[in-house]
Amino acid sequence: MTYGWGQYGALRSPMEDGMAVISPERMDDKCTGKAHYELLILPGGTPASEITGFSEMLTNRYPSKNYEGPHILLADFRAWESMESTLIRWIQRICSDTTCFNLSLNNFGGIPPSTICIRIPDSGPLRKLIGKLHVIEGYIDNGNGQPVNWNLRPQLCLSGPLPEQVYREAVLDWACMEYNVDLPISRMILKKTGRSGQGQIVNIFGFHPGNLEKDRAS
Secondary structure (H helix, E strand, C coil): CCECCCCCCCCECCCCECCCCCCCCCCCCCCCCCEEEEEEECCCCCHHHHHHHHHHHHHHHCCCCCCCCCEEEEEEEEECHHHHHHHHHHHHHHHHCCECEEEEEECEEEECCCEEEECCCCCHHHHHHHHHHCHHHHHHHHHHCCCCEECCCCCEECCCCCCHHHHHHHHHHHHCCCCEEEEEECEEEEEEECCCCCEEEEEEEECECCCHHHHHHC
16 A cells, blocks of 8 residues: 655554655666665654654755655665565564664754754664664565665754755754754654655554553553
């Protein structure tokens, strides 16, 4: 099943109600016939609306192209659409075996040369998840000969690519602001951009609730 989204927090499906999704900075090479995929973590829980508000403030002052909301990019790759069903099954198994976790966010910063972010000082839980996801790399490589681009220093992106001078100004503007919060992480998104350039949510993968179910019952 494929889901659509709207600007800033309009991700909707019959069973899900979530946040917005970024359009890719690197668009699909239309000559290959392959789609561009991204594995994304979107802000959840109570901090989600506040983080989305920061993103809107930032993009209103410093507009950027191909951006629709805050996200954490874990990986991106190109693959034939015929590979989707297998990828979804493999990724779902991994996510079902991954317990929900929290990420500590600490103040604003920049990802040179162009992106404003909220810093994740300890990305250990994300790197552990990325380590599990490496299993899909062999299948993707064998299918199209193009490696997966893993993001080994993930941060929570609040903007799309900015021109160099605008980026420098925005970093100075936002770096002096303080923001600290624990962000609950309970799901991951597989997003696809096809030859038309139109982005779609392909699947939403929920993590194992772990102790959350016991907490809700108590």
